[in-house]
Amino acid sequence: xxxxxxxxxxxxxxxxxxxxxxxxxxxxxxxxxxxxxxxxxxxxxxxxxxxxxxxxxxxxxxxxxxxxxxxxxxxxxxxxxxxxxxxxxxxxxxxxxxxxxxxxxxxxxxxxxxxxxxxxxxxxxxxxxxxxxxxxxxxxxxxxxxxxxxxxxxxxxxxxxxxxxxxxxxxxxxxxxxxxxxxxxxxxxxxxxxxxxxxxxxxxxxxxxxxxxxxxxxxxxxxxxxxxxxxxxxxxxxxxxxxxxxxxxxxxxxxxxx
Amino acid sequence: xxxxxxxxxxxxxxxxxxxxxxxxxxxxxxxxxxxxxxxxxxxxxxxxxxxxxxxxxxxxxxxxxxxxxxxxxxxxxxxxxxxxxxxxxxxxxxxxxxxxxxxxxxxxxxxxxxxxxxxxxxxxxxxxxxxxxxxxxxxxxxxxxxxxxxxxxxxxxxxxxxxxxxxxxxxxxxxxxxxxxxxxxxxxxxxxxxxxxxxxxxxxxxxxxxxxxxxxxxxxxxxxxxxxxxxxxxxxxxxxxxxxxxxxxxxxxxxxxxxxxxxxxxxxxxxxxxxxxxxxxxxxxxxxxxxxxxxxxxxxxxxxxxxxxxxxxxxxxxxxxxxxxxxxxxxxxxxxxxxxxxxxxxxxxxxxxxxxxxxxxxxxxxxxxxxxxxxxxxxxxxxxxxxxxxxxxxxxxxxxxxxxxxxxxxxxxxxxxxx
Numbered sequence: 001x002x003x004x005x006x007x008x009x010x011x012x013x014x015x016x017x018x019x020x021x022x023x024x025x026x027x028x029x030x031x032x033x034x035x036x037x038x039x040x041x042x043x044x045x046x047x048x049x050x051x052x053x054x055x056x057x058x059x060x061x062x063x064x065x066x067x068x069x070x071x072x073x074x075x076x077x078x079x080x081x082x083x084x085x086x087x088x089x090x091x092x093x094x095x096x097x098x099x100x101x102x103x104x105x106x107x108x109x110x111x112x113x114x115x116x117x118x119x120x121x122x123x124x125x126x127x128x129x130x131x132x133x134x135x136x137x138x139x140x141x142x143x144x145x146x147x148x149x150x151x152x153x154x155x156x157x158x159x160x161x162x163x164x165x166x167x168x169x170x171x172x173x174x175x176x177x178x179x180x181x182x183x184x185x186x187x188x189x190x191x192x193x194x195x196x197x198x199x200x201x202x203x204x205x206x207x208x209x210x211x212x213x214x215x216x217x218x219x220x221x222x223x224x225x226x227x228x229x230x231x232x233x234x235x236x237x238x239x240x241x242x243x244x245x246x247x248x249x250x251x252x253x254x255x256x257x258x
Numbered sequence: 259x260x261x262x263x264x265x266x267x268x269x270x271x272x273x274x275x276x277x278x279x280x281x282x283x284x285x286x287x288x289x290x291x292x293x294x295x296x297x298x299x300x301x302x303x304x305x306x307x308x309x310x311x312x313x314x315x316x317x318x319x320x321x322x323x324x325x326x327x328x329x330x331x332x333x334x335x336x337x338x339x340x341x342x343x344x345x346x347x348x349x350x351x352x353x354x355x356x357x358x359x360x361x362x363x364x365x366x367x368x369x370x371x372x373x374x375x376x377x378x379x380x381x382x383x384x385x386x387x388x389x390x391x392x393x394x395x396x397x398x399x400x401x402x403x404x405x406x407x408x409x410x411x412x413x414x415x416x417x418x419x420x421x422x423x424x425x426x427x428x429x430x431x432x433x434x435x436x437x438x439x440x441x442x443x444x445x446x447x448x449x450x451x452x453x454x455x456x457x458x459x460x461x462x463x464x465x466x467x468x469x470x471x472x473x474x475x476x477x478x479x480x481x482x483x484x485x486x487x488x489x490x491x492x493x494x495x496x497x498x499x500x501x502x503x504x505x506x507x508x509x510x511x512x513x514x515x516x517x518x519x520x521x522x523x524x525x526x527x528x529x530x531x532x533x534x535x536x537x538x539x540x541x542x543x544x545x546x547x548x549x550x551x552x553x554x555x556x557x558x559x560x561x562x563x564x565x566x567x568x569x570x571x572x573x574x575x576x577x578x579x580x581x582x583x584x585x586x587x588x589x590x591x592x593x594x595x596x597x598x599x600x601x602x603x604x605x606x607x608x609x610x611x612x613x614x615x616x617x618x619x620x621x622x623x624x625x626x627x628x629x630x631x632x633x634x635x636x637x638x639x640x641x642x643x644x645x646x647x648x649x650x651x652x653x654x655x656x657x658x659x660x661x662x663x664x665x666x667x668x669x670x671x672x673x674x675x676x677x
Contacts, residue, residue, distance in 0.1 A: 007655045008603070100602070101602025145607075147604075255484070
């Protein structure tokens with residue numbers, strides 16, 4: 001008879017609130033707001049088209065996608081290449097699946113991967129340290145509000161601490177990892193939905209990043225983090241399925257049925 | 259029980275006026291006899307309009323299970339009998355008159371079959387609920403476990419300890435009787451605060467759970483401690499009903515009065531009172547309702563159904579202001595907020611806690627949304643009924659969608675298994 005507040009748009013609004021400190025510091029330290037507006041126009045252009053063609057409700061998550069692409073996309077791409085990459089990511093990564101919440105991979109991740117692999121000659125951005133620091137309140141707020149997975153953050157943190165202690169990752173990689181983690185990996189729609197799956201996803205993201213840092217010569221930290229995020233996203237259904245299979249097996253052993 | 263399990267769940271708060279301290283006993287001037295929730299049941303009537311019936315007297319039997327009786331909850335006259343096509347029971351309306359009581363012979367209730375017969379003929383049977391699929395158990399069904407819910411964590415639920423005050427002996431007797439009906443265990447599920455002072459040597463295993471909802475929900479408890487399956491049904495029954503069973507065995511009379519709580523935003527003040535199943539909600543709420551149009555629900559504010567009569571297993575009445583009609587919106591605004599397909603659910607901690615962190619919430623929601631029977635069964639759907647997901651439905655603002663999905667999937671699985 002009544003309705004609660006935890007709808008898709010509430011989650012998108014809360015995520016945006018979490019990202020505000022990071023977005024503000026990015027703009028403060030030279031981020032191009034005009035780029036974000038351009039991406040936003042492209043994202044909502046496609047959302048409007050899908051609304052008219054398939055009666056698919058638009059979502060505030062488009063702002064998050066725009067922010068992520070604007071912050072992480074290679075520099076000096078120009079509007080045409082950017083439009084191509086964003087369109088590919090938003091349409092193929094999200095809208096054809098039915099919109100935010102039904103997608104498998106974060107549309108910003110798909111866009112960035114497309115732009116990175118499609119136009120390799122453009123330089124990836126580097127971030128000032130305060131922008132990365134702003135990732136900490138974003139994660140804390142996200143976990144506190146329940147829109148980001150605590151297990152995911154802890155899994156990534158533990159592996160990152162271990163890798164740092166072993167000297168396998170350096171500061172620039174940690175900065176890129178923190179920003180990419182908040183903007184792409186922690187997206188609740190595409191993150192693991194099981195407790196152990198979330199821990200594994202966080203750990204896998206940092207483990208892949210460490211591997212790329214050790215073995216991928218000449219790659220920029222953001223590029224490595226985006227690639228790690230893409231591969232982790234693709235592995236999430238497998239991680240979740242493994243976690244569910246273990247849960248079901250445990251219950252069968254304990255109760256004889258699920 | 260670990261700290262995480264005990265603190266799982268939510269405490270949804272709904273606005274409502276304070277409650278008056280008095281707990282009156284109210285027998286309404288009109289009452290109905292209805293079948294428990296579920297598809298309408300074919301019945302054979304035992305009374306005709308105009309006949310006088312005693313409290314506890316059988317007024318109908320089930321066509322498919324003639325030993326199961328539906329009984330009058332008040333003494334009075336049969337005013338109307340409303341049947342649906344196919345002799346399916348809609349309702350039998352009674353007008354209160356006299357105070358005659360039906361007494362049952364309990365001499366043969368010492369063994370399991372005698373006890374079953376007494377429970378069926380006395381009208382106790384419809385108070386039992388089975389999982390999977392819901393509804394009352396079949397005559398010959400033997401459950402793998404019985405859950406006795408001694409504490410209700412739903413918002414607006416009556417005080418469980420007050421409901422069992424002074425009934426320790428009857429409760430023990432009832433628990434002992436229930437243990438004869440199952441090959442497995444009888445679980446008495448309650449919170450620390452609601453644990454009866456004296457359970458004696460009652461043959462049951464006490465399970466203490468937290469106070470947050472849905473920890474006291476029978477479905478979540480069933481899922482945690484004794485999952486139900488198609489071949490392994492689990493029954494659940496309220497502790498107050500178990501005490502009634504104990505009293506039935508002692509005195510031969512099945513008590514009809516139960517503690518209920520009336521709450522909600524549409525009231526001047528809330529109230530707990532003792533009344534009977536099928537009570538007239540209009541009479542119960544007459545002096546409590548605030549001015550203006552209101553809607554009355556039998557059941558809790560989360561899982562209740564709009565009704566004028568108190569349901570057979572309900573212990574709550576919710577009164578909320580009637581929803582005003584929405585004005586027509588611009589077509590574009592309508593297009594933005596209304597879509598043919600439901601908007602997807604985003605997994606959050608709120609969703610996990612709305613299912614008591616007892617099962618993988620997001621995969622279950624996705625299985626329900628996709629109509630994936632196998633996936634949902636694998637994740638524990640067979641232990642659940644609609645009401646167990648009412649909090650998740652509320653939290654996600656789905657307005658009954660999830661509960662409808664659960665019912666539709668359960669019905670489909672039931673039909674496939676019956677074929």
